[in-house]
Each structure stands twice: as C-alpha cells, then as structure tokens.
Amino acid sequence: MGCKIMEYEYVTIEELLNHPNDILAHLKEGKKSETLLEHMNTTKKYLELVLKDYHIDKNVKHIIENIKKEDTNNCSERVHQIIFELFINGIYLHDIGKINPNFQALKMSNNKFQSFSNNSKHALLSAIIYQDIYIEKMDTYAKLKDDEYNLLFAITHIFAYLISRHHTHLNELVDYIDDQDKITTQLKHHNEFIQSINIDVGNKNYYKNEKEYQTDVEDYLETSEIYILARLFYSLLIACDYYATYDYMSSSSIEVRDFGLVKNVPNIKEYYHQTEIMKKVNQYFNYKKTHRGKNPFSNEPINALRSDMLKEATDTLNANKEKNIFYLEAPTGSGKTNISINLALNILEQNDSINKIMYIFPFNTLVDQTFETLTKSLGEKLESTVVNAITPIKTNKMNDEEAVNYDEEYLNYLFLHYPLIITTHVRLFNMLFGCSREENIPLMHLANSVIIIDEVQSYKIKIWKEIIYFFDQYSQFLNIKIIIMSATLPKLDELLKGEIKEASYSNLIKNREAYFMNPLFRDRVALDYSLLDGEMMDLETKEEQLDFLLDKVDAIWKEKGKAKILIEFLTTNSARAFYDKALEKHRHKEVFELTGSDNKNERMRIIDLVRNKLEDCLLITTQVIEAGVDIDMDIGFKSISFLDAEEQFLGRINRSCKRKGRAYFFDIDEAKTIYKGDFRLEQNLHKKKLREVLETKEFSQFYQNILEEIDLYKNRNNDDNFRITKSEIIKMRFSKIYEKMRLIDNENTVDLFVNGVENINGKRVKGKVVWDEYKKLLNNNELSFGEKKIKLSAVKSKMNYFIYTLYIRNPALKRPSVYEEEIGELYFIDDEQALKKNGKFNKMEAYKLFNHEPSDMDFL
Known part of the structure; x- marks a missing residue:
C-alpha cells in the first residue's frame, strides 16, 4: 500500500531571513x-x-511512493513525506539566493546593500542555501536509518542542482560538485551576507571529489523514478517561477481555467x-x-469494416482501463484518426484526472492534415x-479592433495551454528529454494527458528500446495514456522483457486478420516484382534504369x-533526375516532383492538385509521401528499402478501396548507404519470404526478427548498450x-534563404520583403518579449516558403562562398535562377556554393 502524503510543510522564511522585507x-x-x-x-x-487543481500532486506522490531504498524495500511514510517536503520547498526556495548583496545592489538597485564583487548570480547560491537548510534539518530528524538518510541526501543534492540551473540549461549532475565552491567562497566571509540569513552557508564540504560523490549519491539512484521526479x-520550478514573475510584471493572475484543460x-x-460520419456509424x-431500419453502409462495405474496427478498439480500451500504452494496429485507409478521436474521448470520459490530448506526428504534412480532420470532427467544442x-x-484575436495580449498568448504557447495539441515527434522528445528551460516547461502539461503517436516505426531504430522504456516509465508515473498507431506497428514492449517488472500494454485490435486479410484491404493493391526479378536489374547505369522506368510509365499511360x-x-x-527526364518527354502531361526540398506552399499545392483535381498525372517523390499523406493514386513504383516503408507506400495507392491498384518495386538507390545501421535493410523484397509477409500483412513475423536483432x-x-542508458539515468546525465x-x-x-516570389495565403510575396521584415523585427527592441516572439513566429512561417536546407558533413565548409546577407547561420541568396531548375530548388548547384562534393546521403 502507498503512503498518504498530505502535508504541505514549507520553510518559514521569516525565521530564516533577518530582514525579509528588505530583499x-x-x-x-x-x-x-x-x-x-x-x-x-x-x-x-x-x-x-x-499541484492540486491540475492533479499533479497525485503524480508527484505516486512517484515518491515508488522510490525504494538501497535494499529495494519500500521507504517509510516519514521518508516519503520528507521527499515531498524537499520537492515543494525546492520550488518555494528557488530564488532564496537573491539575498546575494551583489544581486541586490547591482540588479535591484537596492540601497540597503552594497556590492563587493560583480558576481550577482543567485541560482547557484539558492541551491546551496536550500541544500544547507535541509542537510541541517535532516541531522535533527529522529529515527532515520543510514540508508534512508543517504537516499534523502541524494535527492536533496539533485534538487539543489536543478535549482542551480533554473536560469540556464541542464547538463550533468556531477557538475554541481565544482559549482558549489564558486560563489560561497566569496560570500561566507562577507559580513553583510552573513547577517542577512540565520544559517551557516557554504561551510559544509559535501564532497571532496567525484569518486566520493558517486559512492554517496549514485548508489541511491538505481531506478528511473527519481529521474522522472x-x-x-x-x-x-521553471513554470511556477514564470507564472509568478508574469503575475507581477503583468498584474494578471493565471487561474486554473487558463491552463487549457479539456472540459x-x-x-x-x-x-x-x-x-x-459518426451518425452513420451509430446508425450502422x-x-x-436490432436488424431494423436501413444499413447506411449497404453500398459502402469499407465504411462498415471501419466501423467494426472502431467498435472493437473502443471495447478493448474500455476493458483495459488500467493499462497505460495501447497499440492501434490498423490497415491503411481504415480511419485510424477517427478511431483515435473516439478512443481519446472515451479515456477522458472514464478518467477525471485526464485533461489534455496531444497528437504526435513525424512529419509536418501530417500535422496540417490531422488539424483539418480534427477541426471537422470536434469543431469549437474541443479546439485544436x-x-x-x-x-x-496562435492568438485569440477575434477582429482587427481587438488588442492582442501578446505576453499572455506567448505564455499559452510556451506552456501548451491548449486542450488539444497537434505537434511533431521532435517537439515531444524535447519535452521528455530536452535540457533548455523552454523545452522543460511543457513537461508538467504532459502529465494526465492522452498522447496519440502516429507512425512510431519511422523513429530511429537504434533507440527503439530506449523509446519504449521511457514511454513506459513516463506513462506509469505521470498518468499518461499513450495510443501508438500505425498500419505497420512494431510491438516495442517486446524489447523490455527483463527490464521492467510490470508491463501495461494492450493491443486494441485483437482480431487483426479480420481486417488486414479482408479483400477490401488485402487486395486493394496488386504487387508486382517484375522489375526486381527481370531485365532492369541487369542494367549497368542509373541513367539506363531511369530510362527503363520511364518507358514503363509510358506503357501504362x-x-x-x-x-x-x-x-x-x-x-x-x-x-530530380527522373523528374527532368519525365518533364522533357511529357510536356503535355501533369508531371510533379515532391521532396523534402520543397517548401510548405509547394507541398500543399501539389498534394491538393493530385488529391482533388487531377485524374491523369505523374508524381515523383521521396519518402516524404510514405506515412499518412492523404493522396489516392492508381499505380505506384517504389525503390525498395525496408518492409514497413513498402507498406506505408502502398497506403497511397487505391486508398479509397474503390478500384484495383497496382504497385511495382524496383532497386535503384543503395538503401544500405542511406539507412546506415538500420536492422530492417537485410529483410527486403529481394527475399521471397518477405514478399509473402507483405502480401499476407503478417508484419509480426517481420518485426519479431528485427526486435531480436535490436535486443x-x-x-x-x-556505445548503444542499453546498460549505458540506464547508467546515464542513474547519474542524472541529462x-x-x-x-x-x-x-x-x-x-x-x-539553411539558405533563396529570394523569389511565392504564393502565401493567396498573395504573391517577394522573399526579400519577408527577409527585411524579419531583420526589422529582430532589431526592434521596443516590443515586449511576448509580442516579439509571436510576430517573429508569423514571419518565420512565411520564411519557410523560401528556406532550403543542406547537409554539410564538414563543419569548416558551412559558410557559402556567395551570399548577400546572413542572420546567424541563415544565408540570403538573391540569385534565385542560379539555384533553381524547372522551377525547383537544385541541390547540386547549391552544393557548389560550399565547395562540397555531395554523396547520396546528402540527397535524402
């Protein structure tokens, strides 16, 4: 049984400081x-x-109740209460170091203090004072065993380090050993400072060296609970400091209703x-x-199948409410987004403590696409x-006359004060593992949330084990419900056998064969391996191979x-090589190229044309098209890589399941060079066994081998040994x-900013105008911090239409030989025509600006 941590016991600051109102x-x-x-x-x-209204006190207490002593036995309730006291007081005392006379005199212009050096910093001093207070207090606690004392000492040391970093970034806990001497040697003999506080500060030498530190502290940090705590x-700490400072600076209090919780x-x-759609689903x-009335899907069997899947997933979820991580494995075109909405709303309905939804995607194209779907499904009832x-x-300005409270809107953005957030996997991982202040602030808002993760197989395969381990730990201790969904879904928890004592996972689709093997999904696309087995493989040059492919396209047309x-x-x-050939040969046809080099405007334009307006076209692309992009093509050709990528590609063919599609596979680019170190590459479509897996959709067979290789x-x-990761957690090597x-x-x-003209929100905009607008904003020091950040974000969104990114392996060559202006490492290139061919950005020409001989890796 867990303990009952009830009391909020704070240090009495009036007893600690002699003249608190003077500081x-x-x-x-x-x-x-x-x-x-x-x-x-x-x-x-x-x-x-x-803590109370956002229910985070339950998260904190849950973590504390799972912290164990060195002998793995549970701690006493008294120890749990002390850890909670350490936690809340570390935040309460985070600025106590502002008693530094230098800070008062130099930063606060406080004439009651005199500076004796230019060291006006306060965060490190706050940490030392906090630690001194609690080491002194712990010496007075009765009935503390040695292992309990050492555990409390270790946690105090960690919190002190974090306090010392609250105006900078996290690095490694061991750094705090050297940091402690930097300021106290100046202060501990200064009379004015000594008289201001009723505690002996800086005379406790906690550690003589790193070895002693490791013996005293690291032995008590053997599980991930303390890392998450x-x-x-x-x-x-950062959030409450920010809220409190905002409260003073703006004279505006933040209420719990402002946190953007789902209501x-x-x-x-x-x-x-x-x-x-849901009216029809419920009617179905x-x-x-009842077998009464009309079947709304009598002529739409695909929608009946999607509805059955929605019901099965929801029923399984409801039967496994106590689980934390759910797998939604569903065929391409089965309506995963709609199913996930229904699942998230069911979780919110069942659990009062869950109060936020987040959708996580690997690509920005999916972010925009899902925003559109969620807006249609939820309207203003749950704002996306x-x-x-x-x-x-985002700002909530309703009309041109209404003033925007920029500081409040930026605070909402920084803290994710929104009920339903759609963002990227990079942003999520920054919240979970980032070291900067801004990256860490939103973590508190991940607690008590539903997180829906799409296309997890696209994440770096070498850290799959770490990913699922951290998902497991964060979901367990922060009350997060995670839904992982994909048509090709590796059951990553298989990698945790022997690493965690209890798994909390559920496959939402129990009878996957009923859907994957249904002809509507299974036979949606016919698979053709003739280009892998036939004469194309005998061609010696890429030029010949591309010509062969173009002839194949001609034959289909x-x-x-x-x-x-x-x-x-x-x-x-x-x-690009194939696009140039196709464009030259088929000038009467609609021929498009879509790659990672294209800006947002170009991507949206092409996808809209292909999806909604054209029945006859050729779209040449790279992997950006694979996962989730909502286009519906008749015929597909793909250069092989690994099996889940092939299945994701098939999801772009006959997506509506209304006809018969066909996909051809070929082998031009060397996948091993591009996806270096990916265990999936050996399991490719040159092997008959893997073709059978792709046809039968039995991806578990494929992933079983892959997961074993990863393990x-x-x-x-x-260097990638999982024990090293566990060691880094123990050592708090953030x-x-x-x-x-x-x-x-x-x-x-x-990044190159290439001047030109783009259509932005229906207006033709010159790149130079956007560049100058950005420079002007950067140099405008009259704007408030929040207003500047928000206006810069608006300009940056326009800048993305003109920015192209290059990979430069040699850091010494990162400055182009020709450019007009630079801002940081962003270079303005005025000669658009020199870097474009057929209206498209030409990477090969761009690399000439860097005297860089590009490899295939540079053209991903």
Whole structure:
C-alpha cells in the first residue's frame, strides 16, 4: 500500500531571513518593487494551484511512493513525506539566493546593500542555501536509518542542482560538485551576507571529489523514478517561477481555467457523435444490433469494416482501463484518426484526472492534415491547436479592433495551454528529454494527458528500446495514456522483457486478420516484382534504369489512357533526375516532383492538385509521401528499402478501396548507404519470404526478427548498450540522454534563404520583403518579449516558403562562398535562377556554393 502524503510543510522564511522585507526580487518601471517574500509566496500560490487543481500532486506522490531504498524495500511514510517536503520547498526556495548583496545592489538597485564583487548570480547560491537548510534539518530528524538518510541526501543534492540551473540549461549532475565552491567562497566571509540569513552557508564540504560523490549519491539512484521526479521538479520550478514573475510584471493572475484543460467531455462527445460520419456509424451499429431500419453502409462495405474496427478498439480500451500504452494496429485507409478521436474521448470520459490530448506526428504534412480532420470532427467544442516550427503562434484575436495580449498568448504557447495539441515527434522528445528551460516547461502539461503517436516505426531504430522504456516509465508515473498507431506497428514492449517488472500494454485490435486479410484491404493493391526479378536489374547505369522506368510509365499511360501514377525514389538526386527526364518527354502531361526540398506552399499545392483535381498525372517523390499523406493514386513504383516503408507506400495507392491498384518495386538507390545501421535493410523484397509477409500483412513475423536483432545489439559491448542508458539515468546525465534520444541531427545542416516570389495565403510575396521584415523585427527592441516572439513566429512561417536546407558533413565548409546577407547561420541568396531548375530548388548547384562534393546521403 502507498503512503498518504498530505502535508504541505514549507520553510518559514521569516525565521530564516533577518530582514525579509528588505530583499527585492523584481523591478518594473512605474510599479512598486516586488520583495523576495512576495515572489516566493506567489510562486507557492501557483505551485499549489498546479499541484492540486491540475492533479499533479497525485503524480508527484505516486512517484515518491515508488522510490525504494538501497535494499529495494519500500521507504517509510516519514521518508516519503520528507521527499515531498524537499520537492515543494525546492520550488518555494528557488530564488532564496537573491539575498546575494551583489544581486541586490547591482540588479535591484537596492540601497540597503552594497556590492563587493560583480558576481550577482543567485541560482547557484539558492541551491546551496536550500541544500544547507535541509542537510541541517535532516541531522535533527529522529529515527532515520543510514540508508534512508543517504537516499534523502541524494535527492536533496539533485534538487539543489536543478535549482542551480533554473536560469540556464541542464547538463550533468556531477557538475554541481565544482559549482558549489564558486560563489560561497566569496560570500561566507562577507559580513553583510552573513547577517542577512540565520544559517551557516557554504561551510559544509559535501564532497571532496567525484569518486566520493558517486559512492554517496549514485548508489541511491538505481531506478528511473527519481529521474522522472527530477524532470517534473525542474518543469514545475521553471513554470511556477514564470507564472509568478508574469503575475507581477503583468498584474494578471493565471487561474486554473487558463491552463487549457479539456472540459465538458459529455458535450464534446455529443458534438462528435452528431458529425455525419459518426451518425452513420451509430446508425450502422443500431442496425447490426436490432436488424431494423436501413444499413447506411449497404453500398459502402469499407465504411462498415471501419466501423467494426472502431467498435472493437473502443471495447478493448474500455476493458483495459488500467493499462497505460495501447497499440492501434490498423490497415491503411481504415480511419485510424477517427478511431483515435473516439478512443481519446472515451479515456477522458472514464478518467477525471485526464485533461489534455496531444497528437504526435513525424512529419509536418501530417500535422496540417490531422488539424483539418480534427477541426471537422470536434469543431469549437474541443479546439485544436498546431504547435510546430512552421506554424505561427496562435492568438485569440477575434477582429482587427481587438488588442492582442501578446505576453499572455506567448505564455499559452510556451506552456501548451491548449486542450488539444497537434505537434511533431521532435517537439515531444524535447519535452521528455530536452535540457533548455523552454523545452522543460511543457513537461508538467504532459502529465494526465492522452498522447496519440502516429507512425512510431519511422523513429530511429537504434533507440527503439530506449523509446519504449521511457514511454513506459513516463506513462506509469505521470498518468499518461499513450495510443501508438500505425498500419505497420512494431510491438516495442517486446524489447523490455527483463527490464521492467510490470508491463501495461494492450493491443486494441485483437482480431487483426479480420481486417488486414479482408479483400477490401488485402487486395486493394496488386504487387508486382517484375522489375526486381527481370531485365532492369541487369542494367549497368542509373541513367539506363531511369530510362527503363520511364518507358514503363509510358506503357501504362498507353494502356490506360489516363492514370494517376506515383513513383518514389530514396534520394532527391534520383527523383530530380527522373523528374527532368519525365518533364522533357511529357510536356503535355501533369508531371510533379515532391521532396523534402520543397517548401510548405509547394507541398500543399501539389498534394491538393493530385488529391482533388487531377485524374491523369505523374508524381515523383521521396519518402516524404510514405506515412499518412492523404493522396489516392492508381499505380505506384517504389525503390525498395525496408518492409514497413513498402507498406506505408502502398497506403497511397487505391486508398479509397474503390478500384484495383497496382504497385511495382524496383532497386535503384543503395538503401544500405542511406539507412546506415538500420536492422530492417537485410529483410527486403529481394527475399521471397518477405514478399509473402507483405502480401499476407503478417508484419509480426517481420518485426519479431528485427526486435531480436535490436535486443542483441543493445546487449553488445558498444556505445548503444542499453546498460549505458540506464547508467546515464542513474547519474542524472541529462545532456547525454538528450543527445541519445534526439531524433534528428541538425548540427551539420545549413539553411539558405533563396529570394523569389511565392504564393502565401493567396498573395504573391517577394522573399526579400519577408527577409527585411524579419531583420526589422529582430532589431526592434521596443516590443515586449511576448509580442516579439509571436510576430517573429508569423514571419518565420512565411520564411519557410523560401528556406532550403543542406547537409554539410564538414563543419569548416558551412559558410557559402556567395551570399548577400546572413542572420546567424541563415544565408540570403538573391540569385534565385542560379539555384533553381524547372522551377525547383537544385541541390547540386547549391552544393557548389560550399565547395562540397555531395554523396547520396546528402540527397535524402
């Protein structure tokens, strides 16, 4: 049984400080200075608001109740209560270091203090004072056993480190050993400082060296609970400090209603069930149950199948309410988004503590697409908000006359004060593992939420084990319900055997064969391997292979008269070469190229044309088309990579299941070079066995081998060994964990802003105008922080129409030889024609600006 942590016991600041009302925390022109005591009490107000009304106190207490002593036995209730006291007081005392006379004199212009050096920092001093207070207190606690004392000491040390970093970023816990001496050696002999506080500060030498530290602290951090507690502490610390500072600076209090929590779930569900699709779904269920009335799907068997899947997934969810992670494995075109909406609303209805929904996608194209679907399904009853790098920060301005409270709107964005958020996997992983202040703030809002993750198989395969481990731990301790959905879904929990004591997973579709093997899905696309087995494989050059493919496209058009044809290559280089050939040969046809080099405007334009307006076209693309993009093609060609990518590609062919599609597979680009180190590459369509898996949709066979290979790899003596990750968790090596869990490496990329004219929101806009607008905003120091951030986000969304990214392997070559202006590492190129061919960005020409000899890796 868990303990009952009830009391909120705070340090009495009036007893700790001799003249608390003389110490200032914040200044604002035209306003009375805020004392440290006032700021601390406001911080405490927001801390309790978040803990109690946002239900995060339950998360904190749940984590604490699972912390065990060195001997793995549960701690006493007294120890649990002390840990909770350490937690809340660490946040309450986070600014106590502002008693630094240098800070008061230099930063606060407080004439009651005199500076004796230019070291006006306060965060590190706050940490040391906090730690001194509690080490002294612990020496007075009765009935503490040695292992309990050592555990409490270790947790105090962690919280102190996090306090010391609350104005910067996280690195490694061991850094705190060296940090402790930096400021106290200056302060501990300064009379004015000594007289201001009733505690002996800085005379406790906790550690002589790192080895002693590791013996004293790391032995008591053997599980992930304390790591998650530490990250939640840091998130709440930064958040409550931010809330309290905003409260003073803006004279505006934040109420729990402002947190963007989901409310009135019955009303939301009622609205959702009144949409056209759900009215038909419910009518269908009633018909099946009573055999009365009309079957709305009598002429739409695919919708009947989708409805059956929705019901099975929902029934399974309702029968497994106690589980945390759910797999939604469903064929392409089965309506996963609609099923997931129904699942999320059911979770919200069943669990009062769940109060937010997040949709996570690997690609921004899916973000935009899902936003449109959710808006149709939920309307204004549950407002959807996109949070990513290319969408302007949302404001609630209703008309031109209404003023925008920019600081409040930026706070809402930073803290994710929205009930339904659609964002990217990179943003999610920054919340879970990031080291900056802004990355950590939203973590508290992940607690008590539903997180729906799409296309998890697209994440870096070498960290699949770490991904599911952290999903397991975060969902368990922060009350998160995670729905992982895909047509090709690896059951990642298989990698955790022996790593966790209890699994909390459920497959929402128990009878997957009933859907995957149904002819409507299984026979939607005929598979053709003739290009892998025939004469194309004997051709010696890529030029010959591309000509062969183009002849094949010609033959299909001659046979069918008109057809929507999709062809996917693995590199933009191959796609561009084929596009140039096809454009030259078929000037009378609609020929398009869509790759990662295209901006948002071009992607939306092409997808809209292909999806809604054309019945005869050729779309040449790369992997950007694979997962979830809502287009419906007649014929497909794909350069092979790994099996789940092939299945995702098939999802773009005959998506509506109204006709018969066909897909041809070929092998041009060297997948091993492009997907270096991916265990799936050996299991490709050159093997007959894998063709059978693709045809029968028995992906579990495919993934079983892959997961076994990953597990073996994770147990080998290498830098990716899972034991190293566990060690980094124990040592609180935040930056190392972040580096390991980072999904995309942007360190070797460079961005070019290429001048030109783009259609943005129906207007033709010159790139130079947008560039100048961005420069002007950057240099405008009259705007408030929030207004500047929001206006910059709006300009940056327009800049994305002109920005192209290159991968440069040699950091010494990251500056182009020719450019007009630069902002940071963004370079303005005025000569658009020099970098474009047939209206498309030409990577090969762009690389010439860097004296960089590109490889296939550069053309992904």
